[in-house]
Structure formats: C-alpha cells, structure tokens
Amino acid sequence: MDFQKVRNEVGNYVFILPAVVLFFIFSLYPFFKVFQLSVTDWNGINPQMNYVGLANFKDLLTDNPVFWLSMRNALNITVLALTLQNLLALFLAFLCDRDIRGGNIYRVIFYLPPVLSGIVVGLIWNWIYDGNYGLLNHFLEFIGLGDLTRAWLADANTALLAVAVIHMWKGFGWGFVILLAGLQSIPRELYEAARVDGANSWVVFKKITCPLMIPVFILVSILTILGTMQIFDIIISTTGGGPGYHTEVPITRILQTMIGASKFGYACAMGVVFGFVLLAISMVQIRVSKMMRQV
Amino acid sequence: MMADSTDINYEKLKKRTTSFFIHVFLILVSLSCLFPLWWAFASSLKTQQTVFKDLSFFPQTPHWENYYLAWTKADFGRYFLNSLFYTVAVVVGVLFIASMAAYAFSRLKFKGRNILFLICISTMMIPIPGSFIALYVLLNKLHLIDTRLGYILPQINGGLPLGIFLLKTFFDDLPKELEDSARIDGCGRFRVYWHIALPLARPALAVLAIFVILAVWNEYLLAMLVLSDKGLMPLQRGLMVFQGAHITQYPLLMAGIVITVLPVLVIYLMLQKHIIKGITAGAVKG
Numbered sequence: 254m255d256f257q258k259v260r261n262e263v264g265n266y267v268f269i270l271p272a273v274v275l276f277f278i279f280s281l282y283p284f285f286k287v288f289q290l291s292v293t294d295w296n297g298i299n300p301q302m303n304y305v306g307l308a309n310f311k312d313l314l315t316d317n318p319v320f321w322l323s324m325r326n327a328l329n330i331t332v333l334a335l336t337l338q339n340l341l342a343l344f345l346a347f348l349c350d351r352d353i354r355g356g357n358i359y360r361v362i363f364y365l366p367p368v369l370s371g372i373v374v375g376l377i378w379n380w381i382y383d384g385n386y387g388l389l390n391h392f393l394e395f396i397g398l399g400d401l402t403r404a405w406l407a408d409a410n411t412a413l414l415a416v417a418v419i420h421m422w423k424g425f426g427w428g429f430v431i432l433l434a435g436l437q438s439i440p441r442e443l444y445e446a447a448r449v450d451g452a453n454s455w456v457v458f459k460k461i462t463c464p465l466m467i468p469v470f471i472l473v474s475i476l477t478i479l480g481t482m483q484i485f486d487i488i489i490s491t492t493g494g495g496p497g498y499h500t501e502v503p504i505t506r507i508l509q510t511m512i513g514a515s516k517f518g519y520a521c522a523m524g525v526v527f528g529f530v531l532l533a534i535s536m537v538q539i540r541v542s543k544m545m546r547q548v
Numbered sequence: 549m550m551a552d553s554t555d556i557n558y559e560k561l562k563k564r565t566t567s568f569f570i571h572v573f574l575i576l577v578s579l580s581c582l583f584p585l586w587w588a589f590a591s592s593l594k595t596q597q598t599v600f601k602d603l604s605f606f607p608q609t610p611h612w613e614n615y616y617l618a619w620t621k622a623d624f625g626r627y628f629l630n631s632l633f634y635t636v637a638v639v640v641g642v643l644f645i646a647s648m649a650a651y652a653f654s655r656l657k658f659k660g661r662n663i664l665f666l667i668c669i670s671t672m673m674i675p676i677p678g679s680f681i682a683l684y685v686l687l688n689k690l691h692l693i694d695t696r697l698g699y700i701l702p703q704i705n706g707g708l709p710l711g712i713f714l715l716k717t718f719f720d721d722l723p724k725e726l727e728d729s730a731r732i733d734g735c736g737r738f739r740v741y742w743h744i745a746l747p748l749a750r751p752a753l754a755v756l757a758i759f760v761i762l763a764v765w766n767e768y769l770l771a772m773l774v775l776s777d778k779g780l781m782p783l784q785r786g787l788m789v790f791q792g793a794h795i796t797q798y799p800l801l802m803a804g805i806v807i808t809v810l811p812v813l814v815i816y817l818m819l820q821k822h823i824i825k826g827i828t829a830g831a832v833k834g
Contacts, residue, residue, distance in 0.1 A: 262659070264737065268652035271645045272668060272708055279705035280671050283682035290682065297685070345577065348570050355571075361820050362578045365585075368816050368823070370766035372784045373805055376791060377584045380591070380798065386600040388587065426581070427827070434828035483677055486768050490788065504677060504769075511681050512773075524678015531677065 291521035298515065309522035320523060323494075323501040324530070330417040330502075331481040335474060338421040342428030342473075349429075350436040360433065363426035371423070371486025378419045379491050382406045406492050412499045419487050424480070428473050435469035436462070471542040475535055482531060503527045585809065592618075592802035599798050611799070618803035622794075623778065627786030628807060634700060634782055635764045641704035642760050643753055646711030651741045653712065654719035655727070665716070672709040684773050692774075699774050699782075703767065707760045718752035719745065755826045758819055765812055783808040 291309060295302035313320060345363065349356045366374065381388045384404025393401050405415040439462065447457050485504040488494060494501040494509070507527070511520035586605070593610035594602050619625040652658070653665045683702060684693075692698030722745070730740050746753075771785040781789065787804055794800070816823065 262657075265652055265656040265658040268656060268737075268741070269649045269664060269668075272649035272712065273664065275645070275701065275705040275708065276668055276671075278686070279683065279702045280679075283679040283686060286682035286685065287679050290685070341577075345574070348574060351570075353567070353570065353574075359574050359578060360824065361817070362581050364820070364824060365581050365813075365816070368762055368766075368812055369809060370768065370784055372766075372768050372787055373808055374584075376787060376801065376805060377588050381584065381587075391603060422580070422584075430824055431828055489768070489772075490791075507678055507681070511684075517681060517685070520681050521678060524681060527677045 287521045287524055290518050291525050293518040294516075295518040296515045297511070297517035302518065305518070309519045310526065313519075313522055313526055319498050319501065320503070320506050322498055323503050323506045324527075326413055326500060327482045327484060327502040329413060330420055330484060331478055333414075333417045334421055334424060334477050334481045338425045339428050339473060339477060341421075342425045343432050345425075345429050346432040346436055349433055360430065363429050365426065366423045367427040369423070371484075372490045374419060374423050375487045375490025378422075379406065382415055382491075407496055409496050409499050412492055412496060416487060416491060416500050419491065420481065420484055423487070424477070428477065431473055432466075432469060435466050439465050467542065467545060471538065475538050478534055478538070479531060482534070588802045588805050588809075592799055592806050594799050596797065596799060614799050614803045615807070618800045618807060622790055622797075622800050622804060624783070624786060624790075624804045624807050626779065627781055627783045630780060630786075631765060631782040631784075631808075633696070634703070635761055637696075637700045638703045638707065638764045639757050639760045641700065642707035642711050643757060645704065646708050646756070647715050647746060647749060647753065648741065649708070650712045650715035650719055651745055653716045655724070655745070656737065665712070669709045669713045672713065680769060680773060683770075687774060694775060694777050694780065696780060699770060699780070702770060703764055707756075707763065710759065711756050714756055715749060715752055718749055722748060755822055758815065758823055759826065761815060762812065762823075 290302075292304060292306060293302040294305045294309075345359075349359055353359075380386070382405035384390065384402075384407060387405070389405060390402040393399060403411065405411050443461050444457060447461055452460070482502075483504055484502055488500055488502055488505055492500040494505045503523070507520050507523045510516050510523060590604070590606055591599055592614055593612065594607045595611055598607070619628075649668065653661060653668075687693050687698045687702070690698070692701070726748075727740050727744050730744050731737075735743070765782075766784065767782070768784045768788075771782050772788075775781050775785060778786075778789065783804075787801070787808060790797075790804055791801055
C-alpha cells in the first residue's frame with residue numbers, strides 16, 4: 254500500500270522533470286555562475302582562472318568611465334521613452350477610447366512596429382537616417398530645411414537622439430495597447446455619473462481616470478524602464494555603439510568586454526552591477542507607486 | 549424652440565470637427581508606422597543603380613528577381629529554413645514541456661509543489677543581464693556552441709516560465725469532472741493529460757504558441773553568441789551578416805528584410821485579436 258503511494262508520487266514528479274532539469278541547467282546554473290565568475294580574472298579560454306576578490310567591481314566603480322557613460326546613454330533613452338513615448342501612447346489611447354470609427358484598425362497598425370525585431374527595425378531606419386541617400390534628408394531638402402541635413406547616426410550630436418527615436422517608434426504601440434485596455438476597463442457609468450454632476454473633462458480625467466489608471470501607469474513605466482535600459486538589437490543594427498561611445502549602452506559594453514576584450518570575469522561583474530541597478534530602479538518605482546496609492 | 553435646434557446643430561458640428569481632427573492625427577501616426585515598411589518593400593524592387601535616385605513609392609519596373617537573388621545567392625533561403633526549423637522546434641518543446649509541468653502543478657499532488665512552481669516562474673520577475681555570459685560558458689562546456697541544439701534548448705527554457713504560468717492558470721479554471729470520470733474508468737494520469745486535458749487547453753496553447761513564435765523568430769542575442777556557422781544561422785543573424793559583408797547592396801538587403809518580416813506580418817494580421825488580448829490580459833488583471 255505504501256509502496257503504491259510512493260510510486261504514485263514519483264510518477265507525478267515525472268511530469269515536471271523536463272521543466273525542472275532545463276531550469277536548473279539553463280537558468281539556475283548561469284545565474285550563480287555569473288556571480289562566481291565576477292570575482293575572477295578569467296579570460297574565457299584558459300582553463301585557469303585566478304580569484305581576484307572585488308577587484309573587478311572596484312575597477313568598474315572607480316575606473317571605467319565608458320561603462321558609466323553607456324549607463325547614462327541608456328538612461329537618456331529611457332527618460333525619453335518614459336515621457337515622449339508614453340505620453341504619445343496615452344494620448345492615442347484616449348483618442349481611441351471614444352467610440353471612434355475604425356478604432357480597431359488603428360490598434361492593429363500601432364501594434365505593428367512592436368512585433369518586428371529590433372534588427373529589422375534598425376536596418377530599415379539605418380537607411381532613413383543615411384547621410385547621402387537617406388529619406389529624412391530628402392524630406393528636409395524638400396521642405397526647404399536643407400541646412401539640417403546630416404548623417405544622423407554618424408553625427409555625435411544627433412546619434413543618441415536618432416537611436417532613441419527608433420526605439421520610441423518601435424515601442425509606443427505596445428504602451429498604447431496596454432493603456433487602451435486599462436482605459437476600457439473603467440466602467441462607463443462612472444463617467445456618466447460625473448457628467449450628470451456637471452464635472453468637465455479635466456475634472457473627470459483628474460478624479461476618475463487617473464486614480465483608476467495608476468496601476469496600469471506603474472506597470473507600463475516599470476516595463477518601459479526595464480526594456481529600454483536593456484536596449485541592444487537596435488543599437489547593434491544601426492550605430493554599433495558609435496560614433497565614439499555616443500550610443501554605447503550597458504549590454505553592448507558587456508558584449509564588447511566579453512567577446513572583444515576576452516575579459517569574461519570582468520564582463521560578469523558588469524552584468525551583476527547592471528542587474529542591481531535595474532533591481533534598484535524597479536524597487537524605487539514600486540515604492541513610489543505604493544506611496545501614490547495611499548495619497 | 550429655434551434656439552434649441554441651432555444649439556443641437558452647433559453641438560453636432562463641434563463633434564464632427566473634433567472627430568475629423570482626431571482621425572487626421574491617428575492617420576498620420578498610422579502612416580508613420582506603415583511607411584518605413586512600405587519603403588523597404590518598394591526599395592527591394594529597385595536595382596542597385598536606381599535605388600538611391602528613384603524615390604517612387606512603387607518602381608515603374610519592379611525587379612521581382614531580387615527576391616530570387618536574395619533567396620539563393622544571398623542565402624536568405626537557407627536562413628529562412630533555419631528560422632523555421634528553430635521556431636517549430638522551440639514551440640513544440642515549450643508547448644509539450646510547459647503543459648506537462650503546468651498540468652502537474654495544477655492537478656497532481658506531490659511534495660514541494662508550490663515552491664517548485666514559484667521557482668519555475670521566478671525567472672519571469674528577475675532581470676539578470678549578463679547571465680548570457682555564463683550561458684555561453686556553459687554551452688561551450690557542453691560542446692553545444694555552433695550546434696542547433698545549443699540554440700534551441702536555452703530558448704525552450706526561456707519560454708517555460710510564461711508557458712507554465714499561463715497554462716497552470718488555465719488548468720486551474722478548468723472543471724475537473726471530465727478528468728475524474730476518466731480516471732475512474734481506469735485511465736492513467738498521462739493518458740488523462742494527453743487525451744483529455746491537453747485538447748481542452750487548445751486556446752491557451754495557441755496563445756502561448758503565438759508568443760513563442762514571435763520571440764524565436766525575432767531572437768538575435770543568442771544567435772549572435774552561439775552560431776557562427778553560416779549554415780546554421782537564422783534570419784536575424786543572416787541579415788546582420790549580409791549587411792556586414794555587402795553594405796551597399798540595398799535592394800537585396802531590403803528583400804531579405806521583407807522575407808524576414810512577411811511571416812511575422814501574416815501571423816500577426818491573422819491572429820492580432822489573440823495577440824493583443826494576450827498582452828493586455830496580464831497587464832490589466834495584474
């Protein structure tokens with residue numbers, strides 16, 4: 254009887270075995286390995302590696318301006334995405350929340366860029382921004398602003414902004430779809446009741462829409478931050494981090510340190526630091542959101 | 549009486565004007581979404597000589613043979629088949645493994661069930677940039693660098709957390725009676741899962757499959773790290789290799805882009821309702 258029971262339970266484990274095995278090999282092991290390698294000077298090839306303590310971290314924090322520049326670049330893109338991209342998304346969501354003809358068609362079109370890969374999007378925009386044959390320059394000449402023409406992605410003054418525009422173009426549809434779903438989940442009766450009480454649009458927005466949308470706003474901003482800080486495909490397929498270090502971002506730096514400079518241990522330390530930065534950002538966001546909900 | 553009717557007309561007019569400007573704005577944004585894609589398509593039909601000068605939205609003599617050249621000479625045919633193979637392999641792997649685990653987490657009893665479930669979906673919450681370095685080291689140790697398996701297995705693992713989470717939620721909401729009666733009739737638990745639970749889960753499996761398909765088709769980082777043999781590369785990687793080698797062959801590059809985008813476009817347009825429902829469901833509930 255007992256034997257039967259044990260056999261039964263073991264049989265149940267078989268169902269989760271493949272998932273657990275894959276998880277241990279491809280998720281858990283790399284997760285801990287990163288921490289382990291981050292305190293070594295391993296070059297990725299030699300069988301031998303030396304324990305160097307926190308030397309990698311010390312160097313990273315005090316003597317690696319390019320890494321912190323890459324962090325700042327990603328942060329700049331993130332700030333733009335948080336403000337411009339999400340405001341555009343919110344505005345469009347408001348427009349489509351009304352009973353508008355063809356609302357669904359707009360939704361399908363706006364969500365098109367998000368389903369494309371960063372590589373494809375980057376390669377197409379490469380050409381739009383091109384200095385000699387680019388569409389943007391043709392357009393500027395056409396409307397009489399020929400003075401502004403330049404190689405947008407190769408110019409140190411515009412490269413980061415140009416990349417940020419690509420990223421926002423790819424991303425706003427995603428925010429739009431989520432924000433629209435949030436708006437549509439607000440019961441219409443609330444609006445009608447407020448109208449009957451004589452509230453104008455602004456008051457309705459401030460007193461009804463905003464409070465109810467706060468959880469959605471928070472979700473969208475956390476995901477925007479995490480997604481944008483880890484931007485990579487679009488950089489690789491457009492500037493590759495250049496000109497100079499003007500569009501370097503953390504992930505391209507980690508890859509460069511790992512593959513380009515063969516400093517695996519150091520690259521792992523970068524990954525750990527970057528991971529903690531991301532964690533800290535989302536913690537702060539969650540804290541702030543809790544405070545806002547109480548107010 | 550008169551005043552009333554003009555008031556109504558005024559209201560109507562105001563509404564119509566607002567609606568008109570809203571549509572103008574929405575159409576402009578829509579065009580900005582569609583135009584780059586159309587431009588890539590139009591350019592793929594021009595020649596190396598005309599592509600920089602001919603600014604028409606559709607070339608007078610479209611060079612469809614560019615697609616033949618891209619498919620054969622530029623290797624996009626091979627990349628396409630590779631992408632197809634990887635996508636199918638990862639989707640089958642994720643659907644099978646995730647549904648089995650989700651079924652167990654929802655229906656079967658064993659020690660440590662809840663904690664194991666939380667562990668399995670934990671990677672959805674924790675961002676670990678840089679774990680790809682250790683993954684690369686691991687694949688190297690296992691001699692999986694530059695193999696198809698080395699590209700497929702980590703991606704199956706990558707799809708599991710979402711898959712297990714999604715399917716467990718689905719099974720939890722599913723009435724048990726059918727399965728219970730099958731068990732009484734003497735069906736083993738695997739047959740109950742395979743013949744009864746899985747067919748019922750078809751809608752959830754379809755949603756999961758769509759997301760896995762899009763993720764695998766668009767994947768680049770792992771392909772860059774794991775695959776350096778051109779014969780094994782998927783489309784995204786192939787595009788970058790082609791761009792690196794023939795930077796000026798724009799029409800062929802654009803044809804490659806269209807070849808890459810077309811399957812995604814077809815799947816998206818066919819299944820957009822499910823895709824948008826899928827991404828919003830989690831967001832609005834959570």
